[in-house]
Amino acid sequence: MVLELHVWGPAFGLPSVDAHCLAAIAYLQHAVPRGKWTLIASSNPALSPTNELPALRHGKDWIGGFRNIFHYLAQCSAGEWVLDAGLSEQAAADCIAFSSFVESHGQPLLDLSLYVSTQNYTAITRPLYNTIQSFPLPYLTPPTIRAAAKERTAHLGLSSLDIDSDDSVPKDDKSIIPESLRKPRATVSNLLASTPETAARIRLDALATNFFEPLQLLRGKKRFFVSNDQFTSLDCLALGFLSLMLLPELPQPWLAKTMTSKFPDLCAFVEKNKSACFGEVEVQDAFANEAAEKRTNERVLLPWQAPARGSPLTVGNAFFTSMADNIPIIGQLRRNDRMRQFSNKSADETTAWRRLTMVGSIVGAVGLFIGFMFHQGFITLPPTHEEEEKRRGLDDFGEAGAALAALASHMDAEANFQRMQEQRMRDPIVEVDVEVDPLKV
Amino acid sequence: MPAAVDAPEETLLTSAATSFSQQSTKVKDLFSIPPPLKKLFDKVPVLVYSPNPLPQRTPKSARIPSLYVFSTPKDAAAGRPSFNPTCLKWQTFLNIAGVDHRLISSNNHASPTGVLPFLLPTAHASASSQDSILPVPSNKLVKFATEHGAKVQESPSMRYEAYQSLLDHRIRNAWLYTLYLEPENFDAVAYKLYVLPTSTNLLVRASISYDLRIAAEAELLKHAPIIDIDDLYSEADKAFEALSVLLGKDTWFFGGDKPALFDASVFAYTQLLLDESLGWKEEKLCRALRRRDNLVQHRQRLLVKYFGG
Numbered sequence: 001m002v003l004e005l006h007v008w009g010p011a012f013g014l015p016s017v018d019a020h021c022l023a024a025i026a027y028l029q030h031a032v033p034r035g036k037w038t039l040i041a042s043s044n045p046a047l048s049p050t051n052e053l054p055a056l057r058h059g060k061d062w063i064g065g066f067r068n069i070f071h072y073l074a075q076c077s078a079g080e081w082v083l084d085a086g087l088s089e090q091a092a093a094d095c096i097a098f099s100s101f102v103e104s105h106g107q108p109l110l111d112l113s114l115y116v117s118t119q120n121y122t123a124i125t126r127p128l129y130n131t132i133q134s135f136p137l138p139y140l141t142p143p144t145i146r147a148a149a150k151e152r153t154a155h156l157g158l159s160s161l162d163i164d165s166d167d168s169v170p171k172d173d174k175s176i177i178p179e180s181l182r183k184p185r186a187t188v189s190n191l192l193a194s195t196p197e198t199a200a201r202i203r204l205d206a207l208a209t210n211f212f213e214p215l216q217l218l219r220g221k222k223r224f225f226v227s228n229d230q231f232t233s234l235d236c237l238a239l240g241f242l243s244l245m246l247l248p249e250l251p252q253p254w255l256a257k258t259m260t261s262k263f264p265d266l267c268a269f270v271e272k273n274k275s276a277c278f279g280e281v282e283v284q285d286a287f288a289n290e291a292a293e294k295r296t297n298e299r300v301l302l303p304w305q306a307p308a309r310g311s312p313l314t315v316g317n318a319f320f321t322s323m324a325d326n327i328p329i330i331g332q333l334r335r336n337d338r339m340r341q342f343s344n345k346s347a348d349e350t351t352a353w354r355r356l357t358m359v360g361s362i363v364g365a366v367g368l369f370i371g372f373m374f375h376q377g378f379i380t381l382p383p384t385h386e387e388e389e390k391r392r393g394l395d396d397f398g399e400a401g402a403a404l405a406a407l408a409s410h411m412d413a414e415a416n417f418q419r420m421q422e423q424r425m426r427d428p429i430v431e432v433d434v435e436v437d438p439l440k441v
Numbered sequence: 442m443p444a445a446v447d448a449p450e451e452t453l454l455t456s457a458a459t460s461f462s463q464q465s466t467k468v469k470d471l472f473s474i475p476p477p478l479k480k481l482f483d484k485v486p487v488l489v490y491s492p493n494p495l496p497q498r499t500p501k502s503a504r505i506p507s508l509y510v511f512s513t514p515k516d517a518a519a520g521r522p523s524f525n526p527t528c529l530k531w532q533t534f535l536n537i538a539g540v541d542h543r544l545i546s547s548n549n550h551a552s553p554t555g556v557l558p559f560l561l562p563t564a565h566a567s568a569s570s571q572d573s574i575l576p577v578p579s580n581k582l583v584k585f586a587t588e589h590g591a592k593v594q595e596s597p598s599m600r601y602e603a604y605q606s607l608l609d610h611r612i613r614n615a616w617l618y619t620l621y622l623e624p625e626n627f628d629a630v631a632y633k634l635y636v637l638p639t640s641t642n643l644l645v646r647a648s649i650s651y652d653l654r655i656a657a658e659a660e661l662l663k664h665a666p667i668i669d670i671d672d673l674y675s676e677a678d679k680a681f682e683a684l685s686v687l688l689g690k691d692t693w694f695f696g697g698d699k700p701a702l703f704d705a706s707v708f709a710y711t712q713l714l715l716d717e718s719l720g721w722k723e724e725k726l727c728r729a730l731r732r733r734d735n736l737v738q739h740r741q742r743l744l745v746k747y748f749g750g
Contacts, residue, residue: 051666065665067672093686094600096679101603104610107664152663210602217599361647368644407481 002038003028004057004305005069006048009041009132012248014274015281015302016041016054017128019110020066022240023233024054025302026277027070030231031081038305041286043132043141046321070233084232091226095234098218098225102234105211106241108156111149112204113245113255117161117196120250121146131283134315140322158203160196201254208258215242216263231273239277242270278302506540507561508532509547513638517544522712522748524634524719526616528558530702530709531579535560536747537700538591548639554578560585583702595702596695604687607680608706614661615677615726616710618670621657625722634719678729685733692742700743711740 005028007021016022028037048055050064056072057063063072073081084095114125121142129138150162215225215238222228224235245255246267260267279301286304308314474482510517510528523529523544535542542560552559553576560577562585577585587593595601620631627650636650661668684707693700694707713719714727715737721727730736 050669089686093683096683097603097607100611101606104606214599214602357647358651361644364644
């Protein structure tokens with residue numbers, strides 16, 4: 001059975017716009033013999049069970065994610081289609097460690113360069129999704145990817161590259177230096193004089209250098225990263241990430257610039273392996289229908305197969321799926337469901353109980369909060385007429401009124417006291433009046 | 442005015458005095474409190490209370506810097522390892538660097554940066570600048586240690602960053618999953634450590650545990666569209682394998698003759714995963730670690746050397 005590799009569509013002269021997809025293509029290109037697999041630029045992550053591309057289809061099985069794919073290939077070919085076999089212990093360990101390094105340090109760089117930076121995103125990245133996805137989807141996919149990219153890079157403090165988002169909202173600054181002692185923020189004239197990329201140039205350079213340097217050192221004079229004659233899974237990943245850093249022609253090419261100026265060895269690695277792995281790629285290759293035309297064409301190295309023409313139904317389905325994922329609470333629930341389905345753990349009693357307590361606690365907390373608001377007087381019932389009447393008086397004068405009210409009540413008390421005394425003095429007279437009645441005597 | 446000239450001086454003086462006293466009483470009348478108000482004020486005596494004493498648990502000015510970590514007050518007093526990996530990493534680092542410090546059991550709300558650990562240096566009598574008593578966040582601790590005379594040797598190996606990324610991503614992700622999202626472990630371990638000490642109210646506890654789990658989930662979903670449990674565990678297993686190969690037969694990582702920050706980072710996870718007293722229920726991650734004998738011994742060495750066994 002022919003394996004189908006589903007990926008994000010081609011861009012920048014590369015077979016895919018996503019680094020992991022490129023890595024998977026490179027892996028299959030090296031490990032799986034020609035004719036046993038085809039490449040489909042379906043650009044629809046909903047196909048895969050893990051909701052990500054690359055995804056590999058083998059009959060009824062769907063495998064999502066680069067790592068899962070190469071584990072699966074090793075299984076289904078009984079250890080034949082493996083690139084990392086036979087490495088020395090140290091090389092295998094390096095392969096694992098540097099794979100993690102490339103993913104964890106390379107992804108933020110790609111995010112910043114292709115998605116967070118406003119100029120690059122609006123001029124290059126967003127338009128290119130029009131060429132690889134059918135009509136309504138390019139309106140939804142790039143913003144979603146961009147939002148994820150921003151979240152991933154938030155800890156780097158480089159959100160200034162994105163000048164779309166509104167900065168007028170004061171940021172929740174974690175600094176312990178008081179406001180008055182901080183250096184002034186970038187002013188409008190500063191911003192006009194320079195793009196955010198130049199302002200952040202030093203940080204970006206440092207980030208990029210931190211990524212490239214260990215890789216260049218690891219490769220040294222070897223042909224590939226961990227071995228001189230074996231193309232490993234690490235090389236696939238590195239090729240995917242490095243080629244997306246080097247090849248796109250962007251309005252703000254800080255990443256490619258750092259790479260070409262400081263790390264020519266890595267650039268050479270990309271150039272050489274890119275043409276060996278992917279050949280020359282053009283967007284129409286991926287969508288050309290006539291297989292015959294492609295076969296005669298020597299230029300095309302990859303076993304492209306045109307994606308199934310999306311019927312309006314499937315496109316609509318994909319559209320509403322991604323819409324639903326973007327709605328705050330519903331999206332969260334959908335993600336939870338997906339996770340549970342995938343982990344094959346049916347909702348057992350503990351989770352049901354947990355859910356119950358959760359709902360209970362939320363209801364309780366809301367109730368408590370409202371009660372607290374009443375108690376503190378943040379919320380009041382509309383005043384009744386009587387209360388309105390009562391208010392009129394010294395209270396209208398504020399604090400002075402309060403003081404005067406105390407005085408008034410004091411004077412009231414005095415008046416009362418006097419009245420009582422007067423009464424006491426009058427009482428005996430009344431008695432006398434009653435007792436002594438001259439007419440009766 | 443002849444009359445004035447003729448008049449004896451006393452008269453003049455007395456008349457002047459009377460006119461002055463009349464004027465001054467007028468002024469006094471102007472500024473004096475009207476009787477009703479005076480009565481009112483007499484009812485409110487001005488009383489100055491002595492200043493409140495500081496709360497009992499206010500930190501006493503210490504001789505040595507204080508490291509604020511997640512811990513129980515008892516463990517903190519005894520200097521036992523913290524139960525939070527990041528805190529434990531820096532606690533171990535300070536122990537290795539020989540920076541004398543005391544531990545204070547705390548939580549994120551106490552920290553100026555919002556995360557633990559942080560170090561509160563002692564106020565030096567000589568240093569008058571404000572800097573000397575500003576809290577030191579964890580990313581400045583290496584600098585702090587070198588400034589305070591500790592010899593911090595970091596190996597310049599090209600592998601350093603790569604293997605560090607194994608700890609910071611692969612193992613951390615598996616740790617987040619196994620501690621917060623594995624229901625059995627959450628109830629047995631995380632609930633006891635992070636939720637119980639914060640409140641006695643059941644509702645508050647339920648809400649905090651919900652928050653913790655959601656935060657862990659959000660952190661994992663940042664890097665992958667779904668939480669693929671098998672992948673998390675198998676990647677952590679491979680990460681331990683790689684670390685085990687890196688350590689090899691050496692005593693400390695990168696062949697140093699003394700442990701360094703990297704050893705502390707590894708110890709932060711190995712100690713907690715191998716600590717029987719935490720009571721792990723789902724031990725997949727612990728088992729993966731136990732299979733690597735040299736990592737287990739590495740943890741034992743650090744535990745004996747810096748935490749007294």
